[in-house]
Amino acid sequence: MSADALPMVVPAPDLPARVRIHEVGPRDGLQNERASVPTEVKAEFIRRLADAGLTTIEATSFVHPAWVPQLADAEQLFPMVRDLPVDLPVLVPNARGLDRALSLGASRLAVFASATESFAKANLNRTVDEALAVFAPVVARAKEAGAHVRGYLSMCFGDPWEGAVSVHQVVRVCRALLDMGCDELSLGDTIGVATPGHVLELLSALNEQRVPTAALGVHFHDTYGQALANTLAALQHGVTTVDASAGGLGGCPYAKSATGNLATEDLVWMLRGLGIDTGVDLGRLTATSEWMADRLGRPSPSRTLRALSHKEQ
Structure with missing residues (x-):
């Protein structure tokens, strides 16, 4: 990649020196693909992402x-990549999923909760508190096995059925996930309706209830073009873990015209321009996303990837 294809570095005050990107493309990005993606392609995708410098790559569920x-190929896929020198979190929905993951040597696990009753019912077929009751023994057993546990929390900023979501409601569920033993929380803007002020309000409310910023990651969707603005607000608050998906893969089936996850390339471009270290090679990352887009048979929605591809033509 030529020097003119990289942003000018102009640091901004009071931002982290380094950000850890939690890459979700292989799991969250691919899970809604209608056509089956071969296991070998998924494994190669993960290998290429690791080669690009990503150190946390969510492998499967x-x-x-x-x-x-x-x-459905989690048992076949995970052994193909588990020896890579990166963290490979996997999603476990219940005790059976935990058993399957632990039997293959997974040491970084995630559970998936909802901040709202409507989404908990639609996605988990349980109330919020019933879902938490299911997760508690799963998290406890995972911790006993020495695993790191991430708690995903969806609908933190808005819900397609309930509309605006109370900050206090989100804080309550976050506190419950931490109290049951989760090491880290990912705050999900599942339908992409958050704006920077809302992000700062939620982060401040969490701190007031003894939820440390160091335990928080953010997961923004770009439905209304706010993902990078919201990410910058989170960085200004001190958050240093940001979820993103290579090539912008994935989306929310509950949001009309949703453009999906924040593209990792777009995030890396912004962070590089701010002088924030990620350890990611943007050239290798964009090549990987282009490779995956070819396998899926459609162009990537990542603006940065499209811009860089145009420069190279």
């Missing part, structure tokens, strides 16, 4: 195959 057919 140990859900029942009937729920997410695209990830």
Whole structure:
């Protein structure tokens, strides 16, 4: 990649020196793909992402195959990549999923909760508190096994059925996940309606209830073009973990015209311009996303990837 294809570095005050990107493309990005992606392609995708410098790559989900057919090959995929020198979190929805993951040597696990009753019912077929009751023994057993546990929390900023979500409601569920033993929380803007002020309000409210910023990551969708603005607000608050998906893969089936996850390339471009270290090679990353887009048979929605591809033509 030529020097003119990189942003000018102009640091801004009071931002972290380094950000850890939690890459979700292989799991969250691919899970809604209708056409089956071969296991070998998924494994190569993960290898290429690791080669690009990403150190946390969410590999797959140990859900029942009937729920997410695209990830039915978790048992076959994970052994193909588990020896890579990176962290490979996997999603576990219940005790059975935990058993499957632990039996293959997974040491970084994630559970998926909801901040709202409507989404908990639609996605988990339980109330919020019933879902938390299911997760508690799963998290406890994972911790006993020495695993790191991430708690995903969806609908933190808005819900397609309930509309605006109370900050206090989100804080309550976050506190419950930490109290049951989660090491880290990912705050999900599942339908992409958050704006920077809302992000700062939630982060401040969490701190007031003894939820440390160091335990928080953010997961923004770009439905209304706010993902990078919201990420910058989170960085200004001190957050240093940001979820993103290579090539902008993935989306939310509940949001009309949703453009999906924040593209890792777009995030890296902004962070590089701010002088924030990520350890990611942007050239290798964009090449990987282009490679995956070719396998999926459609162009990537990442603006940075499209811009860089145009420069090279």
